[in-house]
Amino acid sequence: RLNHPDEGERIYAVHDIMDEGITELLPELIDLLEKEESMAVKDAIVEALKNMDISQVYEKIFKLFSSPEAYLRNSALEIFASSKDKEGAVSFLASKLDHADKEVRKLILDSLALLETPSALMAIRASLYDSAKNVQITAAEYLGKLKDKESVEELIQLFKEDSEPMLRATILNTLREIGEGFEVKEIIKMVIPEKRVTEGNVIFLPELMKLVVDLG
Numbered sequence: 157r158l159n160h161p162d163e164g165e166r167i168y169a170v171h172d173i174m175d176e177g178i179t180e181l182l183p184e185l186i187d188l189l190e191k192e193e194s195m196a197v198k199d200a201i202v203e204a205l206k207n208m209d210i211s212q213v214y215e216k217i218f219k220l221f222s223s224p225e226a227y228l229r230n231s232a233l234e235i236f237a238s239s240k241d242k243e244g245a246v247s248f249l250a251s252k253l254d255h256a257d258k259e260v261r262k263l264i265l266d267s268l269a270l271l272e273t274p275s276a277l278m279a280i281r282a283s284l285y286d287s288a289k290n291v292q293i294t295a296a297e298y299l300g301k302l303k304d305k306e307s308v309e310e311l312i313q314l315f316k317e318d319s320e321p322m323l324r325a326t327i328l329n330t331l332r333e334i335g336e337g338f339e340v341k342e343i344i345k346m347v348i349p350e351k352r353v354t355e356g357n358v359i360f361l362p363e364l365m366k367l368v369v370d371l372g
Contacts, residue, residue, distance in 0.1 A: 157169035157172075158170070158181075158184055158185075158188055159188075163194045163196060163197060166188075166192075166194070166197045166200075167196060167197055167200045170185065170197065170200040170201050170204050171200065171204070173185065173204060173208075174203070174204035174207055174208060177208060177209075179208060179209055179212060182205070182208065182210060182212065182213045182216075183213060183216060185201050185204060185205060186201075186205070186213060186216050186217060186220075188201060189201045189202070189205075189220075189228070189231070190220075190223070190228065198227070198231075202231045202234065202235065205217070205231075205235045206234060206235055206238035207238070208240075209240055209241070210235060210239060210240075211239075211241050211244050211245075214244075214245070214248045217232050217235055217236065218232065218248070218249075218252060220232035221233075221260045221263045221264070222257065222260055229263060232263070232267075233263055233266050233267050233270070236249060236267040236270075236271070237267050237270035237271055239271070242271050242273050242276075243273060243275060245267075245271060246268060246271055246273055246275045246276045246279065247275070249264050249267055249268055249271075249279070250268070250275070250276075250279040250282075252264055253279065253282065253283060253286075258286075258287075258288035258290065258291055261283070261286060261288070261291050262290060262291050262294050265280055265283055265291065265294050265295055265298060266294075268280050268298075269298040269301065269302065272302065277299070277302060277304050277306070277307075280295050280298050280299060280302075280304075281295070281299065281304070281306075281307050281310065283295035284296060284299075284307070284310060284311070284314055289320055289322070289323055292314075292318075292320075292323055293322060293323050293326045296311065296314075296323065296326045296327050296330045297326055297329075297330065299311070299330055299334070300329060300330030300331075300332075300333035300334060301333065303333065303334050303335070304334065305334050305336055305337045307334075308331065308334060308336075308337035308338055309337075311327050311330060311331060312327075312331070312338065312343075312346065314327060315327045315328070315346065316346065321359050321360075324360060325359065325360055325363050328343070328347070328360060328363035328364060328367055329363050329366070329367075331343065331367060332363070332366055332367040332370055332371065335370070335371055340367065340368060340371050340372040343364070343367060344364065344368070347360050347364050348364075
């Protein structure tokens with residue numbers, strides 16, 4: 157029925173697999189998701205995968221992160237984020253943070269941020285030291301959104317050691333979102349050490365002023 161020529165029959169088959177919890181057919185569902193042309197059937201498959209125990213097919217779903225099709229990449233993200241075994245999903249995703257493709261590593265962070273467990277936060281924190289700047293920036297952004305006060309010391313140290321302007325501006329925004337664990341005066345001194353605006357620090361003034369207004 158998953159291969160029935162009628163779209164409605166394929167959708168009914170997907171619903172039956174989900175309702176009956178037939179996990180041995182999960183690989184077939186993922187295969188169908190990749191080749192299916194009907195968006196209605198695709199959406200039904202994603203919904204089924206989000207509501208079933210996917211622990212046995214983590215690797216197969218993870219491969220969708222490398223798909224050229226944005227729908228499949230976003231679907232994989234949603235499926236991982238909806239995992240019933242959050243710790244299992246976090247452990248699997250964290251083990252993939254050394255993936256060669258920086259865009260895949262960024263998608264892993266997107267999934268970890270949606271899982272929102274303490275171990276997910278630790279994995280996101282580790283990505284502050286990723287080799288790709290866009291992954292570092294994404295990690296810093298999520299630590300702010302998740303208000304991870306445990307990362308404050310690392311963020312401040314990274315600001316001092318890394319010269320990349322976008323990353324440093326993101327760190328200031330993240331500190332503002334976390335809102336605790338540091339003294340505002342110390343952040344001002346860190347950004348403007350000589351108490352004057354220069355070509356090197358003028359780019360950070362908007363974020364610094366937001367921080368001072370909100371917390372100072």
